[in-house]
Amino acid sequence: MRAAVPAALTAIATFLLCVLAPLRELSGDSTPGRLGGTVLRCAGDFDLAHIDWIRAETDQDRVFYYMQRDQAGAHSSVFGPAPAVLVAIALLDFGEGDTIADTTLRTRERIAAALLLALATALLVIAARARRSGRDAVIAGAACALSFAGAASLGQGMWQATTALPALTGALATLAWRDRHPRLAIATPALLLLAVMLRPTIAPLALGLGITWALEVRDKRTWIIAASAALLVVSPLIVWNAIHLWSPLPIGQWKANARDTEHVFTVTGAATGIAGLLVSPARGLVWFAPLAVAGIVIALRNRAYRAIAIGLLVQLVAMAAFFKWHGGQAFGPRLLAEATWVAIWLALGTELALRRAIAIPAGAITVAIGLIGLLRFSPAQWEMRRRPEAHPSGFWAIADSPIPAALTAADVPDAFTAAPALSCERGELRSTR
Numbered sequence: 001m002r003a004a005v006p007a008a009l010t011a012i013a014t015f016l017l018c019v020l021a022p023l024r025e026l027s028g029d030s031t032p033g034r035l036g037g038t039v040l041r042c043a044g045d046f047d048l049a050h051i052d053w054i055r056a057e058t059d060q061d062r063v064f065y066y067m068q069r070d071q072a073g074a075h076s077s078v079f080g081p082a083p084a085v086l087v088a089i090a091l092l093d094f095g096e097g098d099t100i101a102d103t104t105l106r107t108r109e110r111i112a113a114a115l116l117l118a119l120a121t122a123l124l125v126i127a128a129r130a131r132r133s134g135r136d137a138v139i140a141g142a143a144c145a146l147s148f149a150g151a152a153s154l155g156q157g158m159w160q161a162t163t164a165l166p167a168l169t170g171a172l173a174t175l176a177w178r179d180r181h182p183r184l185a186i187a188t189p190a191l192l193l194l195a196v197m198l199r200p201t202i203a204p205l206a207l208g209l210g211i212t213w214a215l216e217v218r219d220k221r222t223w224i225i226a227a228s229a230a231l232l233v234v235s236p237l238i239v240w241n242a243i244h245l246w247s248p249l250p251i252g253q254w255k256a257n258a259r260d261t262e263h264v265f266t267v268t269g270a271a272t273g274i275a276g277l278l279v280s281p282a283r284g285l286v287w288f289a290p291l292a293v294a295g296i297v298i299a300l301r302n303r304a305y306r307a308i309a310i311g312l313l314v315q316l317v318a319m320a321a322f323f324k325w326h327g328g329q330a331f332g333p334r335l336l337a338e339a340t341w342v343a344i345w346l347a348l349g350t351e352l353a354l355r356r357a358i359a360i361p362a363g364a365i366t367v368a369i370g371l372i373g374l375l376r377f378s379p380a381q382w383e384m385r386r387r388p389e390a391h392p393s394g395f396w397a398i399a400d401s402p403i404p405a406a407l408t409a410a411d412v413p414d415a416f417t418a419a420p421a422l423s424c425e426r427g428e429l430r431s432t433r
Contacts, residue, residue: 003129006138011122014145018114018155021374023106027329030157032066032077034109037087037158041094042424046081046244047074051422051429065260068252070244078252081240082163082198086112099423099432110155113162117155121145123169124341128349130176139363140348147366148288148332149340152373160253161337164199167191168338171209172345178216185222188213190230195338197237200250202338204318208311209342215307257323265321273320277333281401282388283325285340288332288403291366292340294354295347302352308342315339326395329383331373331402369403376406 035048043050048067049058057063058075070076077084090112094100125141132140144150154162171191174184192206192213217223238248245251257264278293279286285293299309319325319335327335344366347354354362382405388394394401420431 002134003126003137006129006134007122007125007141010125010138010141010145011118013142014121014151014155015114015118017145017374018117018151019111021151021156023103023110024156024378025106026153026156026331026377026379027159027334029066029079029328030083030109030113030159032079033083033087033158033160033163034105036077036081036084037089037091037109038094038100038105038422038429040084040088041091042096042422042429043427045074046076046084048077049075050427052431053420065256068256070252071246072244074244076244076252078256079160080198080237080250080252082237083158083160086116086163087158094424096424096426099421101421102419105422106157109158113158114151114155116162116166117145117150120165120169120341121150123166123173124345124349127169127172127176127345130173130180131350132348132353136353137349140345143291143348143363143366144341144344146374147291147340147344147370148373149334149337150370152370152377153331153334154337159334160199161334164195164202165338165341167195167198168202168206169341171195171206172342175209175213176349185213185217186226186229189226190233193230194233194237197234197250199338200253201319201322201335202315204314205311205339205342208308208314211307211311212305261323264323265318266323267321269323269325270317270321273322273325274316276325276395277316277320277336280395281398281403282382282395283327283330283333285333285336288369289340289344289366291347291354291359291362292336292343294358294362295343295345298352298354299343299346299350305346305350305352308346312339312343324389326388328389329379331377332369372403372406376409377402378406378409381405381409 032048035051036046039048039050040046049055063069063075066078067075068078087109090108121141121144124144125137128137128140154165171188174188174191178185189210192210196203196206241248241250254264276283278284281287296309296312299305346352382402386394420433422429423432
């Protein structure tokens with residue numbers, strides 16, 4: 001109970017911060033979740049080809065990067081079913097005979113994302129409250145929510161990471177409180193496995209947390225119950241994957257990336273990726289969330305949290321080896337979004353909490369950059385103008401990088417042109433103006 005009030009207040013503030021910011025499209029990766037939710041409400045399945053302009057492409061054997069023709073014959077999202085399901089819940093009043101404008105759809109999507117981010121923030125505060133005072137726990141939660149990986153990005157759309165974040169922070173909470181409430185140990189593996197099934201790329205990070213859990217749990221009965229609970233929780237996702245992918249694992253995103261390159265992960269490019277994710281002005285964690293870097297460093301020096309810190313480092317290396325280490329269109333190193341939350345928890349929410357001489361300036365920079373991203377950043381200001389994927393030198397330009405671009409723009413430009421409204425007619429979605 002002592003954590004409930006600060007957690008609830010921080011969650012409410014987080015939600016309001018997300019929904020009161022300018023409405024923008026920060027990445028096309030949220031598109032299949034938004035459209036998938038609309039299809040699920042209208043047609044009752046996950047086939048994006050129910051939308052007329054998508055069907056016009058699939059009829060020509062063309063697919064967008066975020067979709068696949070799966071084993072069930074549908075054109076489903078490579079990011080799995082969760083984003084669509086969650087957006088569909090926000091569209092409960094939409095169905096046969098209804099029409100929804102694109103701006104309305106984006107607004108509903110953001111409300112759903114904001115609720116998930118608020119829940120994740122509340123769970124982070126609860127996790128921090130196990131070792132810190134209520135005030136310090138709120139500061140830890142607020143630092144996460146206000147970072148580039150919080151309201152500025154994951155709270156603005158239904159990214160794959162947005163769906164997984166509450167499960168991950170829930171695992172942190174159960175891990176942090178298990179000394180006083182041993183039964184919570186049963187839930188940690190289930191939450192970690194759920195997070196990985198929703199967001200496969202965070203497997204190294206989840207493994208570090210899992211090892212920390214395993215080192216403290218020696219009761220065979222707890223292991224059996226925890227394993228059974230984990231399999232039960234993720235069974236719907238296993239079934240979905242088996243039907244659509246012919247695999248119990250969420251390999252859709254891997255298959256989509258394999259269409260673009262023979263080497264989805266490459267050791268030869270890891271050095272550039274590590275440098276880019278740490279220090280490049282466009283994606284460097286040192287620029288966007290120095291508080292997270294400090295959290296990893298102090299955790300490496302403590303035996304109780306060392307496995308988590310190593311998991312964070314492996315997460316960094318894995319994302320650096322990804323052929324698109326920069327993560328595509330984004331504000332900051334979004335491939336390290338979940339790692340940033342865990343690292344900030346280490347920095348502020350544990351007994352390893354940073355000294356004020358480090359925590360205050362690192363935290364202030366982390367929050368300030370996050371607020372710039374929330375209130376000022378639009379892809380048109382830098383990503384679309386510099387086209388860094390085609391011209392990689394842009395990732396390393398200090399003077400012309402995302403943060404200065406957001407600060408110097410006179411106004412936040414429109415980041416998208418509203419798409420046609422969608423009308424639900426006999427299970428099909430038709431574009432209408």
